[in-house]
Amino acid sequence: MADIRFDDRTAIVTGAGRGLGRAYALELSRRGAAVVVNDLGGSVDGHDEDAAPADQVVAEIQAAGGRAVASYASVASDDGAQSIVERALEAFGQIDVVVANAGILRGKSLVRTTPEDLDAHLDVHTKGAFHIARAAWPSMREQNYGRFVFISSMAGIFGLAGAAAYGTAKAAVIGLANVMAIEGARRDIRANVVAPVAASTRMAMIAGATTADAVPPRLSEDAVTPMVVYLASQECAYSGSIFSAGGGRYARIAAASSPGWSAGEDPASAEDVRDHLGEITDLDHAVFFATGDEEMRVIMGGS
Numbered sequence: 001m002a003d004i005r006f007d008d009r010t011a012i013v014t015g016a017g018r019g020l021g022r023a024y025a026l027e028l029s030r031r032g033a034a035v036v037v038n039d040l041g042g043s044v045d046g047h048d049e050d051a052a053p054a055d056q057v058v059a060e061i062q063a064a065g066g067r068a069v070a071s072y073a074s075v076a077s078d079d080g081a082q083s084i085v086e087r088a089l090e091a092f093g094q095i096d097v098v099v100a101n102a103g104i105l106r107g108k109s110l111v112r113t114t115p116e117d118l119d120a121h122l123d124v125h126t127k128g129a130f131h132i133a134r135a136a137w138p139s140m141r142e143q144n145y146g147r148f149v150f151i152s153s154m155a156g157i158f159g160l161a162g163a164a165a166y167g168t169a170k171a172a173v174i175g176l177a178n179v180m181a182i183e184g185a186r187r188d189i190r191a192n193v194v195a196p197v198a199a200s201t202r203m204a205m206i207a208g209a210t211t212a213d214a215v216p217p218r219l220s221e222d223a224v225t226p227m228v229v230y231l232a233s234q235e236c237a238y239s240g241s242i243f244s245a246g247g248g249r250y251a252r253i254a255a256a257s258s259p260g261w262s263a264g265e266d267p268a269s270a271e272d273v274r275d276h277l278g279e280i281t282d283l284d285h286a287v288f289f290a291t292g293d294e295e296m297r298v299i300m301g302g303s
Helices: 019-030 052-063 078-092 115-143 164-187 202-206 225-231 270-275 277-281 292-299
Strands: 010-014 034-038 068-071 097-100 146-151 189-197 242-246 249-253
Touching: 010 019, 010 078, 010 115, 019 034, 019 052, 019 097, 019 225, 034 052, 034 078, 052 068, 068 078, 078 115, 097 115, 115 146, 115 164, 115 189, 146 164, 146 225, 164 189, 189 225, 225 242, 270 277
Parallel strands: 010 034, 010 097, 034 068, 097 146, 146 189, 189 242
Antiparallel strands: 242 249
């Protein structure tokens, strides 16, 4: 089969100055995409600004013969996201791919997490994903094509101790992608989620997962990138799906429902729930719903 290519495509990658975002930007460019390298250049905890990381990635791409421009705007504001999209349209005339990767980390337990910590995570991870998606959507809708890849985390899917704000913000990104997948289906606009497993990023090292000199290749950013690249491509056959990527393993993750127990027309009691827990919790015959409407139809008995 032919290689996956992005010739005549434009990709925006947020948080692309370092780590995973840099790896995504470089690989998309290597495969032919024009890339907007967006990075505020701040610290892992969301402070400071620095243009150098984005500029360095742009220089790498251009040195290899690719096309790229830098953007230093913050995705945490609507104006910032709009400026990123405008940068893409001015430089390359279109937007085909958005990889919403920008993020921060203040690793704290629930009781140590302040409201300000939560707001900071929501601003970058959740609102940042919303802002950049909303800004890029009109261009994709007009051309009847687009690919969104949202970067979530196992902390938001399965939970992780010491990541109360981070896990909350990352879980919310999944809901956004699910809605966008439904709304974009008629126009070939697809939205998927990747939960990376990488030990070589600044976030992983600050969290104590590893040290710079002890990262095996299968836990590097390069092991996550293939999943992101496929989901960003025209060949992508999925929308509204979640994928784990890293450590040499690639897997689809899905929310599942048991067939459940129905009380019929009469309201159930707490005792009824207790007495039917086996049926309520049995996932041996799991059901998967593509939309919330599908579950509602089951609840209403197919009416």
